Amino acid sequence: MSTSQAPLIPAPGDTRRRPLVVMxxxxxxxxxxxxxxxxxxxxxxxxxxxxxxxxxGCGKSTALRIIAGLGDVSTGTIDWPSSRINSxxxxxxxxxxxxxxxxxxxxQTVFGNVYLPLKLRGVSKSAAREEIMNTxxxxxxxxxxxxxxxxxxxxxxxxxxxxxxxxTKPKLLLMDEPFAALDEITRQKLNDDVLRLWRETGITVIFxxxxxxxxxxxxxxxxxxxxxxxxxxxxxxxxxxxxxxAHYRTSEDYRQACEKVSNMLIDAIGGEEH
Amino acid sequence: xxxxxSAFVPPKTGFFARNRDTLLRTLIPICVVIFLxxxxxxxxxxxxxxxxxxxxxxxxxxxxxxxxxxxxxALWVTTQITMQALALALIGGVGIAIFxxxxxxxxxxxxxITVILQVTPIVAIAPLILIYAPTTQVALLICAFLVAFFxxxxxMVQGLKSVDHNLLNLYDLYGASRWQTLLYLKxxxxxxxxxxxxxxxxxxxxxxxxxxxxAAGSAGAGSGLAFRLLESQYRLNIPRLFAxxxxxxxxxxxxxxxxxxxxxxxxxRWHESSLKxxx
Numbered sequence: 001m002s003t004s005q006a007p008l009i010p011a012p013g014d015t016r017r018r019p020l021v022v023m024x025x026x027x028x029x030x031x032x033x034x035x036x037x038x039x040x041x042x043x044x045x046x047x048x049x050x051x052x053x054x055x056x057g058c059g060k061s062t063a064l065r066i067i068a069g070l071g072d073v074s075t076g077t078i079d080w081p082s083s084r085i086n087s088x089x090x091x092x093x094x095x096x097x098x099x100x101x102x103x104x105x106x107x108q109t110v111f112g113n114v115y116l117p118l119k120l121r122g123v124s125k126s127a128a129r130e131e132i133m134n135t136x137x138x139x140x141x142x143x144x145x146x147x148x149x150x151x152x153x154x155x156x157x158x159x160x161x162x163x164x165x166x167x168t169k170p171k172l173l174l175m176d177e178p179f180a181a182l183d184e185i186t187r188q189k190l191n192d193d194v195l196r197l198w199r200e201t202g203i204t205v206i207f208x209x210x211x212x213x214x215x216x217x218x219x220x221x222x223x224x225x226x227x228x229x230x231x232x233x234x235x236x237x238x239x240x241x242x243x244x245x246a247h248y249r250t251s252e253d254y255r256q257a258c259e260k261v262s263n264m265l266i267d268a269i270g271g272e273e274h
Numbered sequence: 275x276x277x278x279x280s281a282f283v284p285p286k287t288g289f290f291a292r293n294r295d296t297l298l299r300t301l302i303p304i305c306v307v308i309f310l311x312x313x314x315x316x317x318x319x320x321x322x323x324x325x326x327x328x329x330x331x332x333x334x335x336x337x338x339x340x341x342x343x344x345x346x347x348a349l350w351v352t353t354q355i356t357m358q359a360l361a362l363a364l365i366g367g368v369g370i371a372i373f374x375x376x377x378x379x380x381x382x383x384x385x386x387i388t389v390i391l392q393v394t395p396i397v398a399i400a401p402l403i404l405i406y407a408p409t410t411q412v413a414l415l416i417c418a419f420l421v422a423f424f425x426x427x428x429x430m431v432q433g434l435k436s437v438d439h440n441l442l443n444l445y446d447l448y449g450a451s452r453w454q455t456l457l458y459l460k461x462x463x464x465x466x467x468x469x470x471x472x473x474x475x476x477x478x479x480x481x482x483x484x485x486x487x488x489a490a491g492s493a494g495a496g497s498g499l500a501f502r503l504l505e506s507q508y509r510l511n512i513p514r515l516f517a518x519x520x521x522x523x524x525x526x527x528x529x530x531x532x533x534x535x536x537x538x539x540x541x542x543r544w545h546e547s548s549l550k551x552x553x
Contacts, residue, residue, distance in 0.1 A: 070443050086449070097447050103440040106544045107462045119458070120448045148544050168448075 019081045020046045020172055020204050021067060026076035027229075028062055036062040038229035039076075044206060046082065046171065049198055051215035051222050052208045053261065055269050059230020060208045064174050067206065068097050083171065091172075093121070096165035098175040102157035104149040110136065110160050111145040117168045128167075135167045138197065155186035159193070166197065175207045179214070188249075191217055195244055212265060216257040217244060224264045233268040236260075329513040334520065337513035345502060345514075349521050352483055352498035355411070356529065359418030360479040366419065367426030367471065372456065374427075375434045385431075392424040396482055400489035410490055414498075417486030422479035429471030433464025466545050469537035476533040480526050499525075 021044050028037040036059045044050055052060040065071050067078060069090040083091030096117075104113045111132060118128040136142050139159040149157055158178060165173055175194075179187040195218060198205055209215050215222055219238055226233040238257050248254050290297065311331045317323070318330035325333055338345070370388065374381045396417050407413035437460050445455045487500035499518050506515035541547060 065443075068447055070446065090449075092449065095447070097444065099440045099444075101440060103438065103444060105441065105459070105462070107465065116444075116458070117448045120445070120450045120454055150544060150546075 017045050017047060019043050020083070022079045022081060023063075023067070024077045024079070026063075026066065026078065027074045028059070028066060028071070029074045035229040037066070038231050040231055042223065042232065042235070044172075044204060046204055047202055048221055049205045049207065049219045051219035052206060052225060053210065053212070053215045053222055053265060054225030054230075054233070055227050055265075056210060057230075058225040058227035058268075060225050061176050062230065063225075064097075064176050064206060064208050067172075068095055068174050070097075093168055094171040096168060096170040096173050098158075098161050098165050098173065098178045100177045100180055102149070102154075102161040104157060104160055104164075106149050109146050109148055110141060110152070113149070113160055114164045114167050116164060121168075132163075132167060135163045138166070138200075139163045139193065153186075154182055155190060158182065158190060162190075162194070162197075166201070166203075169201075170203065172204045172206065175205065177208050177210065180209075180211075187214075192245070194218065212258055212262045216254060216261045217249065222261055222264070224261070224268050226268045234264045236264075326510050326512050329516055333513040334516040337511075337517040338520065341514050341517060345499070345517060345521060348497060348499045348502045348518070349525065351496060352480075352487075352500070352522070353525060355414050355418055355483045355498060356479045356525070359415055359422050359483060360476055362415070362419045363423035363426050363475050363479065364472065367423045367475070368430050368468070370423075371427050371430030371434055374431055375460075381431075388424065388427060391420055396421050396485060397489045400486055404490055411496065413490055414483060414486045417489070418479050418482040421482035421485075422475040425474040425478065426468070426471035429467040429474075430464060433467025434460050436467070437463045466541060466547060469533075469541060473530070473533045473537060476529045477526065480522070480529060484522065 021042075023040060023042045026037055026040045027035065029035050040059075040063060042063075052063060054060050062071070066073055069088060078089075080091040080094070083094045086092040105116070108116070114132050114135060115125065115128055118131070119125075133142060133145065136145055139162055141156065141159050141163065144152065144156065149160070152160065161178070179190050182190065191214060194205070194207075197203070205218075207215070207218060216238065221235070221237045223232055224234040225231065238261075315330045315332060318328065323330075329337075370384075374384060399420075400413070400417055403416050404410070404413045407416060441459055441463070442455070445459055450458070483498065484500040487498050488504065499522050503515055503518045503522075506512065506518060
């Protein structure tokens with residue numbers, strides 16, 4: 001293992017490497033009678049970058065929403081061993097969510113949108129200003145604080161959405177196919193940005209995607225899911241000998257990772273009863 | 275002419291050149307109105323139509339000037355009733371809308387009542403309201419309120435229910451209270467719907483104020499323009515009837531202009547409806 005690998009996967013004994021969220025035998029039945037998740041167990045440790053990958057309808061978004069507390073589990077439990085939980089059983093302020101759409105308030109400026117999570121906590125605008133401007137700088141939008149969402153491109157709106165998710169300094173960032181609607185070049189840039197932020201902040205990321213290439217590029221662990229009912233098909237780490245940057249995209253390591261992930265996904269889809 | 279001549283046209287300077295579009299957009303309608311008024315006067319004069327059938331614009335202007343002492347207090351009364359009714363309709367419409375969307379059961383239980391209030395013709399319930407209301411003014415106010423508040427209510431209900439679901443999820447995720455969600459998300463998000471309700475409600479408030487006064491048959495010093503209209507008709511003072519009509523039209527135009535401006539003011543920075551298409 002090269003030295004550049006060290007910050008990517010925390011060594012055993014690292015304080016970050018503790019279970020952050022533990023799903024035990026979680027099932028989710030919708031009121032329509034559809035079983036979206038069946039007996040899903042998953043432990044995510046601090047500092048990991050986990051991709052949930054699978055065909056559409058495999059319940060990966062449902063799993064993410066359940067972890068975020070958007071919807072109850074039908075059976076099973078979700079525990080947060082290293083967080084303080086509130087009355088709803090959620091780790092208060094420890095999780096952030098990035099939706100597939102930027103989900104910005106059009107009547108608020110970029111600044112106002114990023115201020116929202118702090119405003120809801122009762123932080124005054126003046127007290128939050130420095131934090132907001134710093135966060136906007138990390139996503140490269142420091143000059144756009146006073147712009148309205150409609151003045152921004154799709155990629156920039158997504159950056160605002162990411163800045164809003166990061167401004168509370170959460171432990172866990174949940175991303176639900178965040179770049180699916182963007183063009184390929186913007187998507188690659190944002191992938192690099194997310195990797196950089198992950199490396200710099202030590203945040204834990206659970207990333208839902210249906211793209212083999214995206215998951216192989218970003219994650220150090222991949223959970224492949226199977227549909228009808230949604231469940232875990234395969235769960236394996238992705239180790240590479242080099243840091244992930246522009247060079248990684250053309251490397252043999254990346255090609256092998258893509259092949260491995262792709263095979264697992266084909267396996268998951270092939271195993272379905274049609 | 276050289277080939278290069280068309281390549282670059284220097285921007286024109288001077289007030290008229292810069293504001294050409296705006297000037298034209300203002301001048302053209304004004305010219306059309308002036309033309310129609312002149313045509314009206316011309317037809318009256320050529321055919322020597324008597325004033326008690328159709329007065330000319332000059333006679334109407336004359337009446338506006340001479341009867342201003344009678345007409346202006348009536349205008350003021352109608353304006354007051356309209357504005358008060360609109361204000362009450364805004365408070366009531368928004369308030370009831372917020373109440374209705376609190377739960378599906380509340381909406382199921384109470385929405386039909388608001389519909390019944392709306393679909394019953396105001397002229398039909400005006401006599402009843404006149405019996406119960408302490409004064410005619412209050413009765414007129416109630417009538418105008420009942421008519422104006424429904425578009426505001428139904429637009430507001432629609433707006434409050436059209437909030438982006440993911441934004442609602444986001445507010446839940448950050449542990450927003452009911453009050454915070456209403457104040458920071460639902461109300462701003464329904465602002466475009468509210469503005470539509472305001473513009474429709476403003477127009478309807480004036481119509482209802484006039485119709486209610488017809489129905490109430492109020493008379494005397496404290497009456498509005500509708501009474502002056504009827505009174506002029508009974509006395510065959512047709513120029514004054516037209517003068518009252520002109521004042522009502524102007525009042526309607528002013529209300530429309532004010533509500534449109536309010537709508538533009540609050541939405542132009544972010545809403546699509548106030549955005550120029552760039553193609």
